[in-house]
Amino acid sequence: MLSAAVAGGVFASPPPASILAAILCLHGAGASGVLLIVKNYTGDRLNFGLAAEQARNHGVDVEMVVVADDCAFTCPSKAGKRGLCGTILIHKLAGALADEGCSLVHIVAKVTEVLQGIGTLGVSLSPCSVPGCRPSFELPPGDMELGLGIHGEPGVRRSKVATADEVVSAMIDHMTNAASQSCLHLQTGDVLVVCVNNLGALSRLEMAVVTRAAILCLENRGMVVARVMAGSFMTSLEMAGMSLTLMRANPEILKLFDAKTSAPAWPNLSGGCASGRSYLTAPTPMSTGGPQDVLLEGPQSPVMRKVLERVCSTLLEYQEELNALDRASGDGDCGNTHAQAAKAIQVWLQSHVVPGCPGQLLSALAGLVQEKMGGSSGALYSLFLTAASGHLTGGRSHAAAWANAVHAGMQAMRRYGGADLGDRTMLDALCPAVDELMKANSTPPGGGMAALKAAAQRAADGAESTRSLAAKAGRASYIAAERLTLPDPGAKAVAAILSAVVEALEEP
Template sequence: MLSGVVAGAVFTSPPPGSILAAIRALTDAGAAAVLLIVKNYTGDRLNFGLALEQAKSESLSIAMVIVSDDCAFTTTSKAGRRGLCGTVLIHKIAGALAEEGRQLEEIVCKVNQASKLIGTLGVCLNPCSVPGSCPTFHLASDEIELGLGIHGEPGIKRTKLTTANEVVKMMIDHMTDPSSQSHLPLSAGNSVVLVVNNLGGLSCLELAIVTGSAIHCLESRHVVVARVVSGTFMTALEMSGVSLTLMVSDDELLRLFDSETRAPAWPATGRTVLTGQTRLIQPSVEETTVVKTFENEASEAVLVRHVLQNVCSSLLALHEELNALDRAAGDGDCGSTHSRAALAIQDWLQTQIIPASYTQLLSALAKVVQEHMGGSSGALYSLFLTAAAQLLRSSSTLVSWADAVHAGTEAIKRYGGAEPGDRTMLDALCPAVKELQKLHSCPSGGEMEVLERAVQQAELGAQSTRELTAQAGRASYIDATRVSQPDPGAVAIAAIFKAILCALRSRP
């Protein structure tokens, strides 16, 4: 790829003397000619241009190409489009041509043609900071910046944080909008090379999610993704962001892109067209009848629906609180996992009639939780619901429900390996179950009082976990002196019991 590189200070063009020294070093090493590949910034153009003129005065064979692949601006100024990550593709193409022994004039012509087929757009969640300085701009926690550069400068649009799929679609729509002077012409049937570039602070997981979203977005527009590379190619220090680069390609450009290189950081790339090879495999789902209205449901089914909706709403409202509690003693996702379960159950409620059999109801909910909640919580809740379902085959009285909850709790203890006192969900669940067992001897009309006491016991049990030393789960690996908040799993259980009680009190 490159035979030499000249670095300036952070976010600053190198001085002409350094550039000229690099040109001379390459010439002394036997280079027949030198091509300067420069990103389109005023300082770079001036300093590299000055070095080029000085090199020419020494009768050196030299040329310069300017890369301007930025698709951010709807109207362009005299400064033109900035040079961004598309420059890396020019490095690859020019290097491949040079390796083949092409003449300087031919290389310049071909890379200038390729530059017109490249577009880049960046987005970030957090800005960067020049070492020793404050962030270059500020974003709220729910905002993203679109169309920013690689030197920490703000973008051209600020919008609300949303999903990766929506952000990627917004980026590609903006890059290819014909009404924008800086757009990349892209049509259905075109073949592209896709570069997903980490601007510095993204994790591999986040980068992979964006890559998948970009591939599917392009394929939905009937664009052929011929090649894709994902990684850290051109950063803005520690910026938490990503840029997408597209190069409309033909057989010749793909051949040059695929050319072997000894550059150690260049990723190993496949040489097959990606489009048509990707498959997103979803868990198998039994065919169901989609029902949009439930006016004719029995009153008991209406009550069940009301209870489930209330539980889901309560868990969704606790999303951030549970995550915060879990960050202190686990991996910080307890609220997220419970929210996934709640959202999945809400989706299920929108398409399903409540089964007449409570065994079927709990079994169906167990399957939803198992498929969508994930983690140990998903497995434990699914075990609970599956075991509880068996106790409701022949009876659905409140006493039967008490026995069902007890059976579910025993299943969690049996398979999870924890006991009350281990600082887990059981510390809220077991006291509530013990109280519910009093339904066996409860006088008629006193059932709601038992349920109220069960909720109180669950809440007291959850709060008691502040004083307990974790013996199970991720919190057991944490220094006990650092764990001073209630266990998030126990808090979630108490919230579920309270939501059920509130729904029963406000039954439709």
């Protein structure tokens, strides 16, 4: 079914380097092209997109299909619909098409067409917990959450627990609501493939009851249920819930769905030969194309080391606070991802000199956070540092050069991340700070520190202002606005970083 799968941390997208290694492994084993099947989350789009661009530079024919099958939101935000369990159906169909020898262009066109007829909705009786952390949201006993995501995000509507028949009927009503922009359009006589997906903690008995309810409800509405699969296909740790995926089908789609596969967990596997060719080979040796690891100290090295050490210690101190803020708007791991980056930098500092060239330092840090931080934050920080590093070459470190560098980094985050000022993201702290720093271009010599302190204050004010902003991008955009009463964790992290920089520079 799949020739390769690349895993990230819990609820985080994998780093681009891992994705690129998988692509090059397949290419080296003889694949004529590589299709990346990506769920619609910012971190996944960024990291897989970056790896795809890097792979094309290596001469690999790469295409990417983004799955967005969530029917929860009647009016999706700028971030669009999330990718949920419909993704595994695309895995199956694309794999079968590849096994038939279809071209990459044909496979992309076909699965893109099929995606228009796939919809998914989840419901749960409990939240989940990232290992070592508190539950992702609070759900009183006797309540259930409709429209939740696979990363522990709360849903769009809460109600009292009902019977399986009532719950499934409400789910299908929501999915097929013609007034919703996320509507899955179904009509009498439509042939369907149905997937009932265990989100983690339902028993086989409960899954069987829900599956029966789904079949009866759809057939009573005049649909033809051609295929049914029930099991744990896309889980959310220990969440006690399930999602329902419906896919409009025709004879061609059913033929692809029924095609033999060697995937061990695929239902109704009849055994026999593997589908497609084997790519279980070692990755092809490759050059990372990253900065040379020849770092020379300079006059500014001790200062930059002190700043990095203070930033790292600050992020570690803020870990649980950022997690708590993120639990209200996402999956509760914002503090963890920033702590991962901080620990990786601390380890790096123990065995590396801090280069005298600021651009070289930022380039090295970009590679480090890309590899170690994970998620959309890792990709965004890496983009920021990569773009900024090009403006600090040749040892330039005056205030205007730093201002231009952070401005370039901010623009890269806006360009590739799809968010902007006012969207309730880290940019709401970063953009005002950058505006303040740009004043350094006209600041008299020696006035850079005053500009930096003012920028840190603007960042803190910007982060605090996110309390009253409606989320228009990122995972928080899937949460009802009335639940977002705390500051955005990404913005708070940016403010904390800038504050740490100021504190380190002010120390004697």
